[in-house]
Amino acid sequence: MVIRKPVWIFVIMLIIAVILNVGLFNSFTTGDSSHRPKAVNGELDLSGWDFQHEGILKMDGTWMFYGGQLLGPNTDWGDSSLGESFVSVPSSWNNYELEPAVRKGLGYATYRLLIRVPEEAGTLAIRVPNIMTAYKLWINGDLIAEAGQVDELAENNKAEQYPRVISFASDNGIADLVIQVSNYKHRKGGIWTSFSLGTTQEITRKEILAVAEQMLIIGSLFIIGTYHMGLYAFRKRERFTLSFGLLCLCVAFRMGVTGETMMFQRFPGASWELGMRIEYIAFALCGVTGYTYIYRMFPQEGSKRSYWIFNAVGYTLSVATAVLPVLVYTRVLVIYQLYIVIVCATCMYVVTRARIRNREGATLVLAGITFFIFTVINDILFYSEQHVSVQLVPFGITFFILVQSIILSNRFTNAMQNVELVSDELRELNANLEQRVELRTNELKQSNESLEHSNIELEKLEKSRRHLLSNISHDLRTPMTLVQGYLEAMRDGLIEDKDQQQRHLNMMLGKLSRLNSLIDDLFELSKLEAGQVRFHYVNVSVRGWLESVQFSFETDVNRVGGALHCVYNGITLTASEMEQGSLGSESPIIRIDIARMEQVMSNLIYNALRYLPEADSDKDRRITIEAVEERGTVVIEVTDTGCGIDPEDLPYIFDRFYKKDKSRNSSEGGSGLGLSIVKEIVHQHGGWIEARNTIDHGASFLIRLPLAMQK
Known part of the structure; x- marks a missing residue:
């Protein structure tokens, strides 16, 4: 297993922190204390x-x-009055x-x-x-x-x-x-x-080690604190470095007046009250600088309101510590502790959110702050005399500093890598400038070709629109003109014979019936496109639905001398096949409006009937409907053995009123709306339809519908 560099550095730092803590715990005790x-x-x-x-x-x-x-x-210790x-x-x-x-x-x-x-x-x-x-x-x-x-x-x-x-x-x-x-x-x-008792040599050795440990930590805190403040001085964009440096200095000052009290040993004449004020002020400012550091590190996860509240409380406590007597502010230590606990909890929340969002450095900061918060809680318990005998905050902040050093090293490394990467890209750009220019030229050519193709498509759409308007005007004007002519002829007495009048009336009724059918189709198509048609969906098996299609249309196809074949998963549905498995219990389920889908099949089948070979020809007159399950959908293919579709008509086959003498969408009296209605109904079912052909070898319409979700 390969461990990335930041991870193994983090592990080493953790081991160092554990060793330091063990050393602190063992400063003045050895062995098992139970005996x-x-x-x-x-x-x-x-x-x-x-x-x-x-x-x-x-x-x-x-x-x-x-x-x-x-x-x-010299007191008489035996005196009971004492x-x-x-x-x-x-x-x-x-x-x-x-x-x-x-x-x-x-x-x-x-x-x-x-x-x-x-x-x-x-x-x-x-x-x-x-x-x-x-x-x-x-x-x-x-x-x-x-x-x-x-x-x-x-x-x-x-x-x-x-x-x-x-x-x-x-x-x-x-x-x-x-x-x-x-x-x-x-x-x-x-x-x-x-108190600790031992030989002079051992006690002195332990004391020297304890002083050395504290001096090492205080010195490290001062060096790293000033280093981070220097980073901010030269790069003010990284604002979190300033707050982190101040945090280090606050902890260093507090350590100087607690534990081994290095400040009093270095300056024996220093006031005890001054030391206590430094301890409590530094304690309060740790909350200010600590949350400021986290907020500057992860501004998107932090809260500006919390930032101002913690600053106000921290500075208020610091001012109160500076002016009040020692006895007063030490009696309200719980306020300082509660403030620090809330700050730590908020910092943990912010860093956890940053880790969830994969912010840079969030993992290391989370590890460091978790250990640091543990040491803070330990020290709070120590000052509350809750069976804790060792202060750990110095070691917690030391570990936190080591983590911060890793974060800075990682950032600087990434920055150097980015600089090297940019330099390499510039060298590559200079070396391959001609190739890049040629590449950009080819891209521009492709863009121009794409624009030309789009322009052609727009021209086709405009042509289709003009064609649509032309067909609408033609299909409406022609029957109206004929009806008008018949009526004028009858009005002027040009047709007196009763049989001729009856024939002309029948012709006018036929024209009006066709015109009415055209208007109905156009109205239905408009409602379908506007989503105003209500569909009544039911779950049916594919095989059962296919059998109903065969029952509904087989007689009409046979009447004109054709043959209708329904095939499910490669098996042709015959009378015996339908008797054996008409329920389709193992067939997949589709959710459809049965009446609307019957309308689709009706348009496709009757459209195919018009283009089957002549009855007296030796060609096969067959219409095949085949259903196949495919990747969560069912593909329904309606094919025939007719003359096929002209390739020029394929892009427009589903357009309104698109008719051409050799088109599959034209017929004597056809409105040119049937396939448009078919397309809209299929789309309302969440499917799609396309037309394929091979000239003189028939045509094929493919419908793909989604299978219903099984509960």
Whole structure:
């Protein structure tokens, strides 16, 4: 199986994304966590844990908690008046329903965890995550780390956060961990990210890898973002590149103040409030730039109204974030999340529509945005503390960027191929200009010939029209003139003999009867052509209908010395054949107006009778009606052994009033409308009719009718 280039590149990128995600999930955990020790009632027993071989361990479980109290390491922990309780870590203290002092997220408290480690473990290290929003940490009475300023009063509290690695000696096998935490700035307080414990070497290695991964992603986002903005600067027609570049920069800025908080580590004096504003503003602007990118990419599937609504909401949230206190806009995080979810759903809808319509790049964008939306939902659950411990948006946007790079590469490749193709065509055009001129000349000649042929056809139509008017005037004037002459003769007394008068009256009646028949035929033909004749269609079997034709006309044909043969699928219908299968149960079905189709057959049969050989000649006097099923239709052919049709008359044989002495449509007293009526009736049945001939060997009329649909 051959895989196209964009497909296998996409597969490689997907594998890379999976590897990066696996690496992130395993940043500070290894092995199966189901058998790993957990803290129980404020104690974590790791006396049997081999840090060298079993690796890093998360310090999750139930810790000792003292809400509304800032206790130091020298506190008498056995004093029952301290109000000791046990809480789950990691978890924000908003979830501690039994701790009213911190239940609303604001306040201060003390955490304590007693860790038992092997006495020979030596120096160990703890990775301290971001703690909301200020803390002091003691191990065995020594102040090891602190961030911000912990205080009971809100005005004295100073927020600060970034993760760090601390080392401590565990010579006596005991590590008494005490952490004071205060929060008056953020909607959630406390420890809601896991601590990790391991050897100094392993913890440091994992931290370096985590920082390197984040630096790699942030750097890639900045480079690709500025690259796409540069593309827009040089080619403003590709407007989606600008919005995509801005999306990359928004995610990069947000990553810089979350996770490993690279901005705070690079600029230790940076304000924590500034970092929070950057995080929330970038979060809101991701919705603006994200939908703008999709809308610019697929404008026919996107909605301009949605574009303006998402821009208005995103910019409103950004302005509110810039002017409101941190505590206010962090408490309404659900509004930001709902906005992003709606934007993601709309983007998915637009890209899905583009994929259904086979827009260029829609397949890759759909794959990238699907993975990105998954990571967005994961991060929303993370910030909502819904049992998700890892943020994935950086890796989702990284994968999305890789997909966008493939799309750009594909577009540039196609553009280069088009340029090469145009260059080749120009070279070929220059090399074969004479041949092309000759080809165009031949095409013009063919066009001229086609115009000449059309002109000839128009001349024929004009001739037919003049012929029609001439015949109408002739066929109407002749009988009227004769009748007028007979009447004048009788008026003037030129015919006195009673027998002559009777003969002349009969002649006048005959002329008037023929004139009346002509007018009736013309009236019927006009109604047929105007679609004013009502047809009564019924389903009949082909064989059964053919048998009824033979019954209806066989006697008339025999009376003038001719023979009528009806043939169905190569079998001539005789009396015995009709007795054996007259019902035609296995015959195909046609939907016809029986009376109108009998009129068709009547015109064709009686027209053929007029041109059969003379009765005293030795030639065969035979009319054959043959029906054959053919590709969903039935072909009915009426042939005779007469004199045939002059080839000059064939194009006009079905025209009104077309008569010529040697034409099949002329006869003594014929109106010239019979075959025109036949043609209209056949067309009303959804069929067609044509005339064929071989001079002196008879004529043939072919009728093709559609078979009825079987239910």
